[in-house]
Amino acid sequence: xxxxxTPVSTTSLKRPTESKPITVIEETASSNKRIQDVDLExxxxxxxxxxxxxxxxxxxxxxxxxxxxxxxxxxxxVPSPIQAQIINTLVNTTIPxxxxxxxxxxxxxxxxxxxxxxxxxxxxxxxxxxxLTADARQKKAADQTRDVVTQIEDLFDxxxxxxxxxxxxxxxxxxxxxxxxxxxxxxxxWREYISQVTSGKIVxxxxxxxxxxxxxxVPQMATWLANGTEYATWLGLxxxxxxxxxxxxxxxxxxxxxxxxxxxxxxYLDHIVRPIVAWVIENDSVDSFKRYLFKMKAFExxxxxGAITTFIADEYLGSIIDVKDHVPIATSTIISSAAALVHSLxxxxxxxxxxxxxxxxxxxxxxxxxxxxxxxxxxxxAVDEEKLHNLFEKCIRLFGDSFYIKHTPILQQEVxxxxxxxxxxxxxxxxxxxxxxxAKSSYHVQGMSNRIGATSQRARFLGIxxxxxxxxxxxxxxxxxxxxxxxxxxxxxxxxxxxxEVKDMIGIIKDLRLRDQRPIDARPxxxxxxxxxxASPRPAITEIKGPRIVEILDDDDEDxxxxxxxxxxxxxxxxxxxxxxxxxMINRNKPTxxxxxxxxxxxxxxxxxxxxxxxxxxxxxxLIRRKANFGSExxxxxxxxxxxxLNLNDNFDIPExxxxxxxxxxxxxxxxxxxxxxxxxxxxxxxxxxxxxxIAMLTTLGIGARELAGLKDASTEALVPPKPAFPSExxxxxxxxxxxxxxxxNPVSRITSNLTQHLLSPLAAEAADTLTGPNILKVRTxxxxxxxxxxxSKPIPNALAQIVADNFFFPLTGRWWIATRxxxxxxxTSQHLLPQFLHTLALLLNAAxxxxxxxxxxxxxxxxxxxxxxxxxxNDKGVLSALLFAFLMLLEANEDKERLVNxxxxxxxxxxxxxxxxxxxxxxxxxxxxxxxxxAAGVVVRCQEVVDKYQRRLAGSMMDY
Numbered sequence: 001x002x003x004x005x006t007p008v009s010t011t012s013l014k015r016p017t018e019s020k021p022i023t024v025i026e027e028t029a030s031s032n033k034r035i036q037d038v039d040l041e042x043x044x045x046x047x048x049x050x051x052x053x054x055x056x057x058x059x060x061x062x063x064x065x066x067x068x069x070x071x072x073x074x075x076x077x078v079p080s081p082i083q084a085q086i087i088n089t090l091v092n093t094t095i096p097x098x099x100x101x102x103x104x105x106x107x108x109x110x111x112x113x114x115x116x117x118x119x120x121x122x123x124x125x126x127x128x129x130x131x132l133t134a135d136a137r138q139k140k141a142a143d144q145t146r147d148v149v150t151q152i153e154d155l156f157d158x159x160x161x162x163x164x165x166x167x168x169x170x171x172x173x174x175x176x177x178x179x180x181x182x183x184x185x186x187x188x189x190w191r192e193y194i195s196q197v198t199s200g201k202i203v204x205x206x207x208x209x210x211x212x213x214x215x216x217x218v219p220q221m222a223t224w225l226a227n228g229t230e231y232a233t234w235l236g237l238x239x240x241x242x243x244x245x246x247x248x249x250x251x252x253x254x255x256x257x258x259x260x261x262x263x264x265x266x267x268y269l270d271h272i273v274r275p276i277v278a279w280v281i282e283n284d285s286v287d288s289f290k291r292y293l294f295k296m297k298a299f300e301x302x303x304x305x306g307a308i309t310t311f312i313a314d315e316y317l318g319s320i321i322d323v324k325d326h327v328p329i330a331t332s333t334i335i336s337s338a339a340a341l342v343h344s345l346x347x348x349x350x351x352x353x354x355x356x357x358x359x360x361x362x363x364x365x366x367x368x369x370x371x372x373x374x375x376x377x378x379x380x381x382a383v384d385e386e387k388l389h390n391l392f393e394k395c396i397r398l399f400g401d402s403f404y405i406k407h408t409p410i411l412q413q414e415v416x417x418x419x420x421x422x423x424x425x426x427x428x429x430x431x432x433x434x435x436x437x438x439a440k441s442s443y444h445v446q447g448m449s450n451r452i453g454a455t456s457q458r459a460r461f462l463g464i465x466x467x468x469x470x471x472x473x474x475x476x477x478x479x480x481x482x483x484x485x486x487x488x489x490x491x492x493x494x495x496x497x498x499x500x501e502v503k504d505m506i507g508i509i510k511d512l513r514l515r516d517q518r519p520i521d522a523r524p525x526x527x528x529x530x531x532x533x534x535a536s537p538r539p540a541i542t543e544i545k546g547p548r549i550v551e552i553l554d555d556d557d558e559d560x561x562x563x564x565x566x567x568x569x570x571x572x573x574x575x576x577x578x579x580x581x582x583x584x585m586i587n588r589n590k591p592t593x594x595x596x597x598x599x600x601x602x603x604x605x606x607x608x609x610x611x612x613x614x615x616x617x618x619x620x621x622x623l624i625r626r627k628a629n630f631g632s633e634x635x636x637x638x639x640x641x642x643x644x645x646l647n648l649n650d651n652f653d654i655p656e657x658x659x660x661x662x663x664x665x666x667x668x669x670x671x672x673x674x675x676x677x678x679x680x681x682x683x684x685x686x687x688x689x690x691x692x693x694x695i696a697m698l699t700t701l702g703i704g705a706r707e708l709a710g711l712k713d714a715s716t717e718a719l720v721p722p723k724p725a726f727p728s729e730x731x732x733x734x735x736x737x738x739x740x741x742x743x744x745x746n747p748v749s750r751i752t753s754n755l756t757q758h759l760l761s762p763l764a765a766e767a768a769d770t771l772t773g774p775n776i777l778k779v780r781t782x783x784x785x786x787x788x789x790x791x792x793s794k795p796i797p798n799a800l801a802q803i804v805a806d807n808f809f810f811p812l813t814g815r816w817w818i819a820t821r822x823x824x825x826x827x828x829t830s831q832h833l834l835p836q837f838l839h840t841l842a843l844l845l846n847a848a849x850x851x852x853x854x855x856x857x858x859x860x861x862x863x864x865x866x867x868x869x870x871x872x873x874x875n876d877k878g879v880l881s882a883l884l885f886a887f888l889m890l891l892e893a894n895e896d897k898e899r900l901v902n903x904x905x906x907x908x909x910x911x912x913x914x915x916x917x918x919x920x921x922x923x924x925x926x927x928x929x930x931x932x933x934x935x936a937a938g939v940v941v942r943c944q945e946v947v948d949k950y951q952r953r954l955a956g957s958m959m960d961y
Contacts, residue, residue, distance in 0.1 A: 041065070043066070043069065043082045043083075046086065047086050047089065050062065050086065050090065051089055051093065053093070053097065056098065056102075056108065059094070059098065059108070060107065060108050060111060063111035064111055067111060067115060075179045075180070076118065077172070077179055077180070077189070078179060078185070079120055079189065084120060087116070087124045091116070091124040091128050092128060094112070095112075095151075095155070095158060096150075096154065099112075099154045099157070113162055116158070116162050117168065117171070117172065118172065118175070119192045119196065122163075122202075123192070125155060125158065125159050125162065126196070126202065126205050128151075128155060129152065129159070129205050129206070130205055132148045132209070133152070133212055135148050136149070136212045149212075149213065152209050152212060152213060153213070153218070155209070156210075156213075159202075159206065159225060160223055160225060163225070166234075167238070167241050168238060169197070169238040169241070169259070170245050172193060173190065173242065173252075176189050176190060177251075187255075190255055190258075190259075191258070194259045194262050195262075197235060197259075198235070198259065198263050198265055198266050200266055200267075202231070203226060203231050203266075206225040207226035210222070210226045228267065229268055229271050229688060231266075231268075232266060232267070232268035232269075232271035232272050233275065235263060235266065235272055236272040236273065236275035236276055237275045239256075239259065242256050243285075243288060243289065243292060244279065244283070244285065244288065253291060253292060253295060254295065256292050257296055260292055260293075260296065260304075261296050261297065264300060264303055264304075269303065269304075270310060270311055270314075273308055276289065277341075281341070281509055281510065281512050286344040290344075293345070294348075294349060301355075302351070302352070302355045305345065305352050306355075306359070309342065309365070309373070309377065312338045312342075312512075313368075313373035316334050316338060316512060317338070317370060317372040317373055328498060328501070329499065329501065329502055331503070331504060332372070332504070333507060333511050335375050335376045335504050335507075336376075336379070336504055336506065336507030336511070337507040337508060337509055337510075337511040338376040338512065339375075339377075339379035339504055339506055340509050341512070343379075344509065347384075353381065353384060353387050354387075356381050357387055357391045357394065360378065360381070360391055360419050361394045361398060363412070363415060363818065364818060364821070368415065369411060369811070369814070369815065374418065374422070375422065375502060376504065378391070378419065378422050378423055378426065379504035379505070379506065380506075382430075383506065385430055385431065388426055388427060389427065389434055391419075391423050392420070392427050393438060395419055395420040395423060396420060396438055396444055396447065398416060399413075399416055399417060399447055399466065400443060400444065400446060400448065400450050400451060401447070401450070402450045405450055405451060407864065409817050409861050410458050410805075410810045410857050410861060411810040411811055411813070411815070412817070413462055414462060417465065417496070418499060421469045421470070421496055422502050424469070424500060425473070425500035425503070426503070428473045428500065429503070432473075435470075436474045439470050439471070439474045439475075444470070448467045450463075451463020451464070451466075451467070452464070455856060455860075455903050456856055456857040456860060457853055457854065457856060458805065458854055461492075464493065465493045465496040466496065467481055468480075468481045468483065468493060468496070468497065469497045473500060488802070590611060591603075591611050591615055592615075593615055593623075594616055594623060597623070597624075597634060598637070600616055600619070600624075601637065601641065601644060602616075603615065603616025604616050604617065604645070605644065607651055610652045613652060614652065617648075617660050618660055620645070620660065620661075620663075620664035620667070621660065621663035621664045621666070621667045622667075624641070624668060625670070628670065628671035634671050634672075638668060638672055638676065639679060641664075641668055642668050642676065642680070642683075645661055645664050645668070646665070646689070646693055646697070648661055658696075662696060662700065662747070666700055666703055666704045666707065668700075669700050669701070670704055670707060670708065673704070673803055673807070674803045677701060677704075677705075677803070677808045678807050678811055680697045680700055680701055681697075681701070681807075681812050682811065682815075684812070685815040685816070685819050691827070691830075691832050694833060695833070695836050698748070698836050698837060698840040699747060699836075699840075701808060701812075702839070702843040702844065703747055703748070703751070705804060705808055705843065706751070706843060708799050708800040709801075709847040709848070710799075711847060748839050748840065748843065751839075751843060752839050756885060756888070800847055801848055801849055801852045801853075804844060804852065804854070804858075805848075805853075805854030805857070806854075808844050809845070809848075809854075809858050809862075812837070812840070812841060812844075813841070813862065813865055816837070816865065831878055834872065834882070835879055835882035838879075838882040838885070839882055839885065839886075842885060842889040845858060845859075845890065849893075850893060850894065850895040855894065856903060859894055859900070860904065862886070862890060863890060863907045863911075864907075866886055866911075867910065877929075880932060881928075881935060884915065884918075884932065884938075884939055885935055888938050888939050891939070897945075897946050897950070898950065900946065901950040901954060902953070905953070905954050908943060908946060908954075909947070911943060912939075912940065912943035912944070915936050915939045915943070919933060919936040919937060919940060
């Protein structure tokens with residue numbers, strides 16, 4: 001049997017050191033063969049090779065060939081079927097496989113980014129990002145989940161680098177205009193790019209994907225592509241480079257004009273305009289910008305000019321506070337330079353000139369309530385005599401209109417009056433006969449009669465001040481108007497007369513660049529000398545020479561009194577740092593509390609040292625209050641302090657951060673009440689502030705006003721929320737603090753609750769005693785009226801009454817009308833901000849008191865504002881509750897009910913009927929509904945009391961309704 005297995009031949013094989021499976025060897029050999037056979041000159045072959053997962057070196061060669069391949073049948077920047085395949089392969093396959101490796105290599109990364117820096121590449125990235133975002137939101141089984149988070153992170157990184165830089169748009173336009181010979185196709189490609197970067201597609205797609213990473217708790221730095229303001233700034237910088245680097249050919253100008261026009265759809269126009277204005281000022285490129293501006297449509301030109309004037313006012317004139325004193329109004333280089341810039345833009349354009357006139361007559365932007373902003377616009381208009389006369393005529397017609405006097409916020413009336421007087425001064429210097437004719441016209445004569453006969457005291461004063469200023473210019477001395485004004489009104493009337501002397505000339509645009517330069521103070525420094533911290537090597541001994549008095553004590557007495565005279569030292573406080581055994585954890589260099597305002601600012605800005613930052617925040621309020629009336633240290637840095645505190649973020653999670661910041665803001669307001677109230681009111685309606693920051697401004701105005709009125713102790717310190725009666729089980733400390741403080745964290749809400757109870761308790765007591773009034777007021781028994789009267793505080797001097805109208809109340813109501821009319825979906829009408837706004841206005845009205853001279857005008861404006869938001873209140877209970885509280889406070893603040901009936905009879909009856917309807921429609925149920933019913937019942941009772949007493953007079957006033 002062994003013969004059957006005899007071998008025929010024998011062969012010896014030498015095995016390799018590392019054996020591989022046969023399948024792997026075959027695949028590697030096949031892949032190498034395919035890669036070696038790739039024709040880099042053929043885009044179709046490169047497209048197939050990219051799908052085969054080549055190695056890094058081969059990928060580099062293919063990417064380089066794609067960039068350098070510039071034949072008519074294939075160009076990477078021009079869409080085609082082969083180009084679409086290559087781009088999709090790079091986005092869907094190459095980036096997931098190689099991007100983590102290519103990020104460290106400079107050349108390969110640049111080649112890949114260059115291949116994707118075109119309309120098709122950007123579109124493919126956005127499509128892939130949306131697909132991954134939708135995939136991440138879907139709920140799948142455990143065995144079907146895919147890791148899309150890593151791919152989203154890679155797309156974040158590559159999209160930032162593809163669009164990074166200020167020359168992206170210019171380079172893309174250059175590539176399109178160079179390599180795409182078909183004019184129609186070139187326009188289509190450029191419009192596709194415009195649609196991508198100006199429609200918000202990039203911001204929305206990236207922001208949605210960023211939310212996915214936050215939900216997955218992936219540590220990821222916030223990308224600028226998801227931030228609207230940063231993205232708008234990037235777009236503005238790209239527009240600047242497009243304007244200044246393109247040849248002034250007709251097609252180039254039209255293409256640049258198209259992207260500038262479409263940029264208006266993105267929003268954030270102020271951030272887009274900011275780089276453009278900076279470029280125009282730095283390079284004196286007004287003519288270059290006008291080449292594109294005048295090609296736009298009329299409404300687009302007006303939008304750009306409005307954004308430019310707003311930017312100039314905010315950037316260069318925002319810190320100027322109007323002071324109505326005896327000092328003559330001096331000329332300003334900044335105002336003259338701003339006027340030169342605006343004049344250069346509008347001097348050859350009738351559409352923009354008419355827009356400036358319309359804005360000065362009926363301002364739609366909030367910055368025009370600044371006198372400096374109006375001065376430079378009037379100076380730009382005054383160059384054209386026809387437009388100046390048109391401006392003056394429209395102002396004088398509108399200023400004396402009876403409907404305008406009755407229903408326009410007083411802030412806008414003041415702005416129009418100042419514009420009228422300044423424009424009158426320019427007209428008087430250029431053509432005095434025209435001013436005389438307008439002063440004798442029926443518009444001015446009848447307007448003065450309407451003003452003097454107005455029910456509002458402030459409206460009457462504005463008529464007197466403007467009429468006197470015009471009379472001083474056109475009438476003889478013996479025929480000039482003369483009103484016996486006293487006190488602050490006399491000073492302000494003289495200030496209106498000095499406005500006619502304002503003469504701002506057209507300056508030089510380049511002077512705007514010198515805004516940050518300040519004159520160097522030549523006075524010697526008065527900084528306190530720093531105490532030396534170096535210890536002396538040996539203590540100094542002072543020898544006393546001469547006779548000395550020595551007390552001789554008996555030994556027995558000394559022994560007896562020794563223990564009684566010695567007072568033992570107290571036990572030192574324990575230091576938590578001493579309890580640790582690790583010496584590296586002990587910090588002996590603890591910061592000291594700031595003594596100077598400049599040190600306080602440094603501590604507030606310190607975002608690295610927790611101890612210094614927390615100590616500065618905790619000592620900010622007492623330091624500001626202590627320094628407010630001591631020198632000018634607080635006054636010199638007051639706006640800087642307010643800006644730093646408003647923009648302060650709780651990066652260290654400091655306990656009581658919001659309370660300490662709020663106390664510091666209130667201290668700033670009390671240091672300079674009038675100008676800082678205007679500052680907070682102006683900041684509330686401008687700037688990129690969050691809802692929390694805007695609420696902090698309102699809280700500052702409300703509580704600061706009450707403290708000025710002497711109501712601090714009764715309304716803020718006594719409103720400490722009570723502790724829970726019997727907490728059986730509590731959440732963890734950080735969660736309990738979060739949820740337990742929701743209702744009591746806002747001091748304005750606590751004040752409104754206290755005032756509501758204070759106002760409704762007498763009504764409830766009376767209803768319970770006489771068995772009359774709505775049943776809702778009988779649910780709970782309150783204290784009797786005598787006890788309520790006993791708890792009322794005694795009258796004290798009210799320092800708020802003189803400044804509340806012009807500095808607190810009217811700036812808020814006037815700007816609210818402008819902000820809400822300019823946009824339908826304004827943040828100021830949202831359910832988060834509107835209740836706080838109404839509460840603040842109601843608190844200001846209550847703090848001002850019934851004896852405030854401007855109370856009738858404040859009542860008129862506040863009542864019109866409240867009636868205008870009834871539709872919003874019907875959709876949200878929070879707004880409804882705030883509205884009813886404001887109505888109740890309005891009726892309580894006006895103790896003179898007869899005047900209320902004579903001047904606001906229609907509003908009173910309309911309010912009564914509407915609140916009665918609200919009361920009947922509210923069903924008893926939740927606690928919130930019960931509170932609203934209580935407020936509605938209180939308003940109905942107060943209205944009914946006035947109606948019953950003056951019903952005959954009300955019936956007579958409603959005859960013509």
